[in-house]
Structures are given as C-alpha cells and as structure tokens.
Amino acid sequence: MTTPTVYEKLTARSREIALIGNASALLGWDQETYMPSKAVAYRAEQLSYLAGLSHQLSTSAEFGEWLAVAESEQSSWPADDERRANVREWRRDYDRATRTPADLVTELARVSALSREAWLAARQKSDYSHFQPWLDKIIALNKRQADCWGWTETPYNALLDAYEPGSNAADLTALFADLRQTLVNLLPAAMKRTGSVDPAKLRGDYPVEAQQKFNRAVAEAMGFDFEAGRIDPTTHPFCSGMGFGDCRLTTRYDEHDFTSSLFSIMHEAGHGLYEQGLRAEVYGTPLGGSVSLGIHESQSRLWENQIGRSRVFWEYWYPRACEFFPGLKERVSLDEFWTIINHVEPSYIRTESDEVTYNLHIILRFELEKALVEGTLAAADVPAAWNSRFKELFGIEVKTPNEGCLQDIHWSLGGLGYFPTYTLGNLNAAQLFRTALRQNAGLEQEIAQGRYTRLLAWLRQNIHQHGRRYLPDNLMKLATGEPTRAQYFGDYLRAKFS
Amino acid sequence: MTTPTVYEKLTARSREIALIGNASALLGWDQETYMPSKAVAYRAEQLSYLAGLSHQLSTSAEFGEWLAVAESEQSSWPADDERRANVREWRRDYDRATRTPADLVTELARVSALSREAWLAARQKSDYSHFQPWLDKIIALNKRQADCWGWTETPYNALLDAYEPGSNAADLTALFADLRQTLVNLLPAAMKRTGSVDPAKLRGDYPVEAQQKFNRAVAEAMGFDFEAGRIDPTTHPFCSGMGFGDCRLTTRYDEHDFTSSLFSIMHEAGHGLYEQGLRAEVYGTPLGGSVSLGIHESQSRLWENQIGRSRVFWEYWYPRACEFFPGLKERVSLDEFWTIINHVEPSYIRTESDEVTYNLHIILRFELEKALVEGTLAAADVPAAWNSRFKELFGIEVKTPNEGCLQDIHWSLGGLGYFPTYTLGNLNAAQLFRTALRQNAGLEQEIAQGRYTRLLAWLRQNIHQHGRRYLPDNLMKLATGEPTRAQYFGDYLRAKFS
Numbered sequence: 001m002t003t004p005t006v007y008e009k010l011t012a013r014s015r016e017i018a019l020i021g022n023a024s025a026l027l028g029w030d031q032e033t034y035m036p037s038k039a040v041a042y043r044a045e046q047l048s049y050l051a052g053l054s055h056q057l058s059t060s061a062e063f064g065e066w067l068a069v070a071e072s073e074q075s076s077w078p079a080d081d082e083r084r085a086n087v088r089e090w091r092r093d094y095d096r097a098t099r100t101p102a103d104l105v106t107e108l109a110r111v112s113a114l115s116r117e118a119w120l121a122a123r124q125k126s127d128y129s130h131f132q133p134w135l136d137k138i139i140a141l142n143k144r145q146a147d148c149w150g151w152t153e154t155p156y157n158a159l160l161d162a163y164e165p166g167s168n169a170a171d172l173t174a175l176f177a178d179l180r181q182t183l184v185n186l187l188p189a190a191m192k193r194t195g196s197v198d199p200a201k202l203r204g205d206y207p208v209e210a211q212q213k214f215n216r217a218v219a220e221a222m223g224f225d226f227e228a229g230r231i232d233p234t235t236h237p238f239c240s241g242m243g244f245g246d247c248r249l250t251t252r253y254d255e256h257d258f259t260s261s262l263f264s265i266m267h268e269a270g271h272g273l274y275e276q277g278l279r280a281e282v283y284g285t286p287l288g289g290s291v292s293l294g295i296h297e298s299q300s301r302l303w304e305n306q307i308g309r310s311r312v313f314w315e316y317w318y319p320r321a322c323e324f325f326p327g328l329k330e331r332v333s334l335d336e337f338w339t340i341i342n343h344v345e346p347s348y349i350r351t352e353s354d355e356v357t358y359n360l361h362i363i364l365r366f367e368l369e370k371a372l373v374e375g376t377l378a379a380a381d382v383p384a385a386w387n388s389r390f391k392e393l394f395g396i397e398v399k400t401p402n403e404g405c406l407q408d409i410h411w412s413l414g415g416l417g418y419f420p421t422y423t424l425g426n427l428n429a430a431q432l433f434r435t436a437l438r439q440n441a442g443l444e445q446e447i448a449q450g451r452y453t454r455l456l457a458w459l460r461q462n463i464h465q466h467g468r469r470y471l472p473d474n475l476m477k478l479a480t481g482e483p484t485r486a487q488y489f490g491d492y493l494r495a496k497f498s
Numbered sequence: 499m500t501t502p503t504v505y506e507k508l509t510a511r512s513r514e515i516a517l518i519g520n521a522s523a524l525l526g527w528d529q530e531t532y533m534p535s536k537a538v539a540y541r542a543e544q545l546s547y548l549a550g551l552s553h554q555l556s557t558s559a560e561f562g563e564w565l566a567v568a569e570s571e572q573s574s575w576p577a578d579d580e581r582r583a584n585v586r587e588w589r590r591d592y593d594r595a596t597r598t599p600a601d602l603v604t605e606l607a608r609v610s611a612l613s614r615e616a617w618l619a620a621r622q623k624s625d626y627s628h629f630q631p632w633l634d635k636i637i638a639l640n641k642r643q644a645d646c647w648g649w650t651e652t653p654y655n656a657l658l659d660a661y662e663p664g665s666n667a668a669d670l671t672a673l674f675a676d677l678r679q680t681l682v683n684l685l686p687a688a689m690k691r692t693g694s695v696d697p698a699k700l701r702g703d704y705p706v707e708a709q710q711k712f713n714r715a716v717a718e719a720m721g722f723d724f725e726a727g728r729i730d731p732t733t734h735p736f737c738s739g740m741g742f743g744d745c746r747l748t749t750r751y752d753e754h755d756f757t758s759s760l761f762s763i764m765h766e767a768g769h770g771l772y773e774q775g776l777r778a779e780v781y782g783t784p785l786g787g788s789v790s791l792g793i794h795e796s797q798s799r800l801w802e803n804q805i806g807r808s809r810v811f812w813e814y815w816y817p818r819a820c821e822f823f824p825g826l827k828e829r830v831s832l833d834e835f836w837t838i839i840n841h842v843e844p845s846y847i848r849t850e851s852d853e854v855t856y857n858l859h860i861i862l863r864f865e866l867e868k869a870l871v872e873g874t875l876a877a878a879d880v881p882a883a884w885n886s887r888f889k890e891l892f893g894i895e896v897k898t899p900n901e902g903c904l905q906d907i908h909w910s911l912g913g914l915g916y917f918p919t920y921t922l923g924n925l926n927a928a929q930l931f932r933t934a935l936r937q938n939a940g941l942e943q944e945i946a947q948g949r950y951t952r953l954l955a956w957l958r959q960n961i962h963q964h965g966r967r968y969l970p971d972n973l974m975k976l977a978t979g980e981p982t983r984a985q986y987f988g989d990y991l992r993a994k995f996s
Contacts, residue, residue, distance in 0.1 A: 245538070
C-alpha cells in the first residue's frame with residue numbers, strides 16, 4: 001500500500017463527513033415521514049450527536065494541516081485541474097467552521113429551537129410580541145456569526161455568502177431595484193390578462209391516489225429516477241438528497257386541487273434532478289455537491305414555472321390530466337386551466353403567491369432583514385416597517401401579523417440572508433431556460449410532446465455535473481454568457497402576461 | 499460543573515455507542531422497507547463506517563481504563579447496587595470486542611457478505627457444492643473467533659455464549675436430549691389430534707388491507723404502543739428496536755391465508771413489547787438492553803404460540819376475524835380453525851413447521867454445527883449428515899439441498915451457535931407462561947376476553963424491566979424459580995395435543 005497523498009486524505013475525510021451528513025438526512029427524512037411520535041426526543045439526541053461528530057471532523061487540526069499542504073502543492077497542478085476547486089471549497093468550509101466558536105454553535109442551535117417554539121406560539125395568537133425578544137436574540141447571534149466569519153461593507157454580506165457564495169448586498173440591491181420596477185410595471189397587465197377566469201372553477205374532487213399516479217408520471221417524464229428516489233407524503237414538501245443513488249421528494253395533497261401537489265412535486269423533482277445529476281466519482285467532495293441555494297432553486301423553479309406553468313407543457317399534459325381526473329375536462333378548458341394556474345393577484349402569503357408578485361415578497365424580506373442585521377431597524381419595529389413597505393409594494397393593507405411578518409419560519413430558525421436566494425432562483429431559471437431554448441432548436445416542440453431529454457441533458461451538462469467547481473455567478477456566466485441578471489426573467493414575464 | 503465519575507463516563511460512552519447503533523438500525527430498517535434500489539452501495543458504505551466508528555468507541559483504551567477504575571471502586575457499592583450489572587456487562591462486551599483483532603472483524607464481515615451471495619447462488623441451483631467452500635471459511639473464522647474469546651470444554655461454547663450469555667453445550671445437550679424424547683413420543687398423538695381437518699379449508703381471499711387492520715387490532719390489544727412503533731411490509735418479517743420510543747415491526751402478506759402475517763406480527767410484537775418495556779432512565783446502557791436471544795425469543799414465542807395458538811385466544815378473536823374477513827365463518831368453524839393453526843406434521847422447512855417438530859429441526863442444527871466447530875464433521879459431509887439425521891428424527895427422506903442443509907441463511911452469515919436460542923425461547927416461553935398463570939388467578943379468563951394487561955404487566959415486571967441485570971438462567975430462576983427446563987414445554991405440548 002502506498003501512503004495516501006494529503007489530497008487523498010482530504011477526500012477520504014470529506015467523504016466521511018458526507019456519510020455522517022447523509023445518515024443525518026435519513027434520520028431527518030424519517031422524522032418527517034414515518035417516525036413514531038414518542039421517538040422525537042431520542043431522535044433529537046441522535047441528530048445532535050451526529051452534528052457534533054461532523055463538526056469535530058470538519059474542524060480538526062489535521063484537516064487544517066492537510067489543507068495547508070494541499071494549497072502549497074497545487075502550484076504544481078495544471079491550471080484547469082478540477083482538484084483546485086475541491087481545495088478552494090474545503091478551505092471555504094474549513095474557515096467558516098473553525099471561525100465559529102463552539103459556544104456560538106451551541107447557542108445558535110439552542111436559541112433557534114426555542115425561537116421556533118416562540119414563533120409557533122406567536123402565530124397561534126397572531127401576536128408578534130411573543131416572537132420579538134427571540135428575533136432580537138437571533139439578530140444578535142447572526143451579527144456575532146458574521147463578525148466571526150468576517151465581512152466587508154455590511155455584516156449581512158457574511159450571512160448571504162453562507163447561502164450564495166460570492167454574492168453581496170450591493171449587487172443584490174441593484175438587481176432587485178431593476179426587478180422591482182419591472183414587476184410593479186407589469187402587475188396591472190398581468191392581473192388583467194389572468195383575471196378573466198375564476199380559479200374556483202378548477203376546484204373538484206381529486207383523489208390522492210390519482211394525484212400520486214399523475215405526479216409520478218410527470219416526474220418520470222421529467223427524468224427523475226425512481227430507482228434512485230421516491231415520493232412520500234409530509235406536512236411540508238421538501239427534497240432531500242441523502243447519499244449517492246438516494247434522493248427523496250415529499251409533498252402534501254389537497255383533495256380539491258390536484259395542481260397543489262403537482263407543482264410542489266415538479267419543484268422538488270427539479271431539486272432532485274440536480275441531486276441525481278451530481279457526479280458519482282467525486283460524490284462526497286465539493287465537486288460532487290450542489291453549489292448554492294440560488295442555483296438549486298433555479299432548477300426547481302425552471303421545472304415548476306418555466307416548464308410547468310407554460311402553455312406548451314399543458315398541451316401535452318392537459319389531455320392526460322383529464323384521463324387521470326374525470327370531470328376536469330368539464331370543469332375547465334385548456335385555456336381556462338392555463339389562466340388559472342397563472343392567476344396573478346397581490347396577496348399576503350408568499351408561498352401562495354404568483355410568479356409576478358412572489359419576488360416582491362422577497363424584496364420586502366431582503367430589505368428588512370438587511371436593515372435588522374445592520375442595526376437600522378429594531379426587531380420591535382418590524383411589524384410597522386413590514387406593513388408600510390407591503391402597502392407600497394402591493395397596494396394592500398396587512399391586517400394581522402400572521403398574514404404579515406409572522407408568516408415565514410425562516411427567521412425563527414436563525415436564517416437571515418436566505419430569502420434572496422429564492423429570487424435568484426427565479427432569475428437564474430429564466431436566464432438558463434432562455435439559453436437552453438436558444439442553444440437547442442426545436443426544444444419547445446419537444447416540450448409540447450412531453451419530451452424533456454434534451455433539456456435535462458443541457459442542465460446536466462451546464463449545471464449539475466459541475467457541482468461546486470465554479471462559484472454561482474461564474475457558473476451562470478459559463479452556462480449563459482452572463483452573470484445573473486433581472487432582464488431575462490422580466491422578458492419572460494412580459495412575454496407571458498402582456 | 500463537577501467532574502464526571504468514571505461510572506458516568508462509561509454511561510455516556512455507552513449511550514454514545516447506542517446512538518450510533520440505533521442510527522445503523524434505522525439505516526438497516528430503511529434498506530428493507532423504503533430505500534431506492536440504487537442506494538444499496540452507498541448504504542453499505544454508511545453501515546460499514548458506522549460499524550467501524552462503534553467498534554472504535556467500544557474498544558478504546560480509555561474505556562478500558564475507566565472500566566478498571568469502576569471495577570475497583572465497586573467494592574464500596576452496596577451488594578445489590580444495580581450499577582454492578584452495568585460494570586459486569588461492560589466488561590463482558592469490552593473483553594469480547596478487544597479480544598477480536600481488527601483483521602478478524604474485517605475478514606468476518608467480508609466473508610459473510612460473499613458467503614451470503616454464494617449461499618443464494620447455491621440455493622438457486624439447489625447445489626450445495628457452491629456453498630461448501632464458504633462454509634469451510636466460515637467455520638475456520640468462527641474457530642479463530644472462539645479462540646480469541648477463550649473457551650472451556652469446546653470452542654462452540656464461546657460462540658454460544660455470544661448469543662446466550664452463560665449457556666454451554668453440555669447443559670444444552672442434556673436439555674435437548676430430554677426434549678427430543680418428549681417430542682418423538684408425542685409426535686404420533688399430535689399428528690392424530692390435528693390431522694382431522696385439511697389446512698387447505700382455511701385458504702380464501704384475505705385482502706392485505708383487512709389483514710393490516712386485523713393485525714393492528716391484535717397488536718394493540720397485546721399492548722404494543724403504536725405511538726412508539728409501527729408496522730411496515732418487508733420480504734422477511736423482523737422487529738427492530740432503534741432507540742427509545744421507536745420499535746418497528748415488519749411482516750409479509752399471503753393473500754390466501756391471513757394467519758401467516760398475523761402470527762408473524764404476534765411474534766414480532768412479542769419482541770417489540772420487550773423492547774418497549776426497557777427502562778427509559780438506563781436506556782443505552784446494559785441495564786436498558788435486552789439480555790439474550792433465548793429470552794428475547796421467549797417473548798415472541800409466548801405471544802405467538804402460548805397465546806396466539808391457544809383455544810382461549812381465539813374464543814375472543816375468531817368472531818372478530820370473521821368480521822374482518824367475510825367468508826371465514828363459512829370456511830371453518832372455531833374448532834376447525836384451531837385445529838388448522840395447530841396442525842402437526844413432519845416437514846422439511848424449519849420456518850414452516852409446527853410447535854412439536856420445530857424443535858427437532860433445531861436439535862439437528864445444534865448437533866451439526868457443534869460437530870463442525872469441534873472438527874468432528876467436515877463441511878463436505880454436511881448434506882449426508884443432515885439427511886441421515888433428518889431421517890432418524892423425522893422419518894422422512896430429504897430429497898434436495900434446498901429442503902435440507904441449504905434452507906437457512908444463518909450459517910452463511912457467519913452465525914454458528916445461534917440456532918439453539920430458538921428452542922431456548924420455546925422452553926422459556928412455556929415456563930414463563932406457566933408461572934404467569936399460577937401467579938395470576940383468572941388470567942386465562944382475561945385472555946378469553948381479549949385482555950392481556952395483567953399478563954403484560956407480569957412480563958414487564960419479571961423480564962423486561964431487568965434488561966441485562968441478570969444472566970438469562972438467573973433471570974429465569976428469579977421469574978419462575980428454576981433455570982430453563984424442558985419439562986414445562988413438554989407439559990404444555992402434552993396438554994395441548996394428547
């Protein structure tokens with residue numbers, strides 16, 4: 001046996017950390033799907049133990065020593081050697097992990113758990129004051145975390161960078177200003193264009209079993225590999241990649257509206273196709289991992305919206321849906337169906353909003369959380385700030401905290417800097433799909449025939465196979481010739497709704 | 499914070515090892531239930547990694563040091579201090595683990611995996627010669643393992659002791675000689691007593707969903723807590739305790755015979771009630787674990803056979819089964835039903851055999867595997883030895899290896915010394931149930947009314963709550979006044995079948 005190189009040692013350790021992380025992912029998936037209720041306390045102990053073990057391996061001194069040696073050795077590697085990307089990303093992860101003191105890790109975990117409970121209690125009474133002291137703590141801990149990680153311009157940048165490597169608040173502000181103008185200008189036309197059909201017309205009786213079969217048929221057509229994945233019911237839909245050859249989607253069912261579970265499955269299967277497209281031979285290292293939330297979300301949004309809410313998609317699937325769901329044909333025509341699933345109207349709840357107003361919800365959150373981290377907004381003033389900015393953006397009055405600043409779980413879990421990645425996902429999805437269409441003549445005709453092989457191959461080639469080789473903006477440049485821009489999403493919406 | 503005592507350190511480490519073992523148990527359960535097929539290779543890596551981690555923690559030098567200190571400290575503990583049992587069992591586990599060299603652990607795992615494949619291939623062709631070289635390897639590795647652990651009288655004792663602490667081949671030989679005589683004497687009468695009804699009369703149409711509902715109703719009546727457990731379908735039934743508050747049963751369904759899944763659920767729920775009866779406050783230490791296979795199997799057999807195949811049990815459940823399964827009433831009367839589920843007849847396959855002949859199957863395996871380990875029987879001679887001994891015990895000729903020495907998976911997995919625990923389970927079940935009946939006047943009437951609360955309480959009190967506090971034979975003495983004897987099982991069968 002030859003002595004392993006430091007690169008091989010780093011690879012082995014990285015795979016070890018992934019094995020543990022994926023065992024935790026199964027424990028987490030099981031908790032949401034099949035775990036009996038009395039197991040909850042023990043499960044929490046297991047997850048906490050494995051998280052500690054993973055943190056210990058990720059921050060060990062030997063890992064740092066191997067990494068330093070690998071960094072000095074890489075001067076002799078070819079400039080385009082993909083191992084350089086692993087070394088860069090191991091450094092990124094190692095620095096972030098080692099710069100966070102153990103007491104801060106523990107405190108963030110503790111406060112997040114309690115804060116989530118406080119948020120739930122606040123929502124039950126629709127009373128923000130229950131949550132406010134916890135939001136104060138969350139903000140303070142996030143600021144401390146940002147200081148540990150280090151930042152330029154604003155501490156918010158350090159938090160953003162955790163979810164979207166290489167992004168920053170200044171770029172996002174410019175991007176979102178551009179986008180907001182587009183959205184606000186487009187809103188009246190989009191409402192007019194989609195306001196002619198009452199969405200209630202679609203409501204009917206859609207048995208869960210028929211929905212499951214239909215969803216599976218669509219996910220299979222998309223290319224989701226059910227020998228390497230599955231779908232189970234949960235309270236909230238999610239996608240969990242939990243090891244090579246194992247990616248699980250979940251959804252919930254509305255027996256009166258089959259599109260609810262379908263769009264969530266198309267969304268989660270979009271995430272799942274990314275996971276299933278990661279390279280086997282580098283699995284467990286950064287090269288075999290997903291690059292950022294904004295790129296991950298681009299995959300889910302592309303399938304859910306660019307494809308799933310398009311007219312051509314339903315040219316193929318509407319007749320099939322009518323076979324799966326007797327009565328659908330009598331309820332709505334293909335035109336009416338398209339109009340309903342694209343209905344645009346300002347509303348209070350982000351997760352129920354349409355393609356136009358969705359991003360206004362995100363812009364609002366981005367502005368507020370940035371101000372909270374920078375200290376220009378106090379937790380106590382969140383409801384007032386939320387409601388007044390909401391009125392400006394949407395033109396309607398927020399009446400209760402539950403339809404306002406208490407609606408999302410993210411802040412209560414300690415996640416500040418996460419929201420913007422949703423909009424990045426939407427912008428990236430439009431930009432990627434536009435490029436795919438331009439580079440693949442006849443792609444739209446294939447979609448009209450229910451065939452997505454070439455589209456998936458293009459995504460595999462341009463996004464999935466790269467893992468974390470390039471930072472998100474560079475990946476977008478390689479795939480589309482430009483970093484993320486608001487332009488193409490605007491073009492898409494204008495073409496769709498004007 | 500005060501410094502933890504060595505006993506506290508041992509407890510914490512023991513719980514840590516249990517957390518990992520239980521994470522592995524979930525990974526294993528998931529593999530048999532819901533895991534997508536392409537995940538198999540990665541899952542094997544995860545299980546192997548966690549097994550290595552667990553072994554490392556179990557054999558660490560510091561664990562040995564803490565243990566030595568605890569052993570010297572316990573002279574100052576009260577004689578009945580239950581912590582003494584933990585120290586004794588930690589010592590037992592530590593010695594066994596540290597006496598097994600790493601290369602032997604790896605080799606046993608490797609050979610078992612390959613040997614299982616060879617066994618499957620041999621079965622496909624019903625050709626023993628494919629398996630024989632692997633059995634040779636398994637025997638050699640088991641002998642080496644026995645030598646590492648240390649033994650007196652016969653190396654087989656070291657293997658036995660792994661599954662049934664404190665047992666030995668000489669005692670078992672005497673016990674089984676006694677039992678064999680009883681069984682052989684009883685067989686003709688039992689065949690006559692149950693031969694009057696054709697078991698095929700029971701065959702009908704039993705939808706899986708109705709079986710699931712009926713099984714659940716029975717398991718709930720037994721006291722199995724579905725908030726701390728569940729039932730899922732698998733190829734082979736099993737019970738897996740995977741953490742406090744989480745015990746999962748599995749079964750398979752025969753749509754033409756509902757008793758197949760029912761008895762396997764009563765069996766597995768018997769195991770499950772033991773797991774659910776372990777003490778919370780010592781969970782993860784020996785005091786909170788099950789003591790041996792022979793005691794575990796006594797719980798499953800008590801519920802499956804002593805209760806589930808009794809006439810009084812069906813006085814309550816037969817009318818209910820007739821409601822769950824339309825047509826049952828017309829097919830068989832209660833008397834006929836009882837006769838069919840107790841049908842006695844010599845047959846080739848252990849797992850399909852009746853209460854009388856089952857233990858003859860075990861006696862055969864015990865004799866052969868003991869001879870294999872002692873070197874008085876060569877792997878090459880197994881088919882001949884099997885077939886001739888089978889003829890003596892059952893009076894029928896084995897015609898193919900699949901209905902003879904290739905039928906069980908145990909040896910291929912490296913498990914020599916395991917089989918006798920099945921018969922110990924049967925003997926213990928009869929002995930325990932007899933004592934429970936004597937100590938609880940009116941218990942049988944309760945069973946006739948579908949009530950098992952007092953029976954379960956008696957098992958909790960006399961078996962479950964003790965965990966590994968007493969060695970199996972001592973536990974039997976405490977519960978019944980005697981170590982395991984063949985007498986009571988013989989009495990039970992005579993009363994039932996004469």
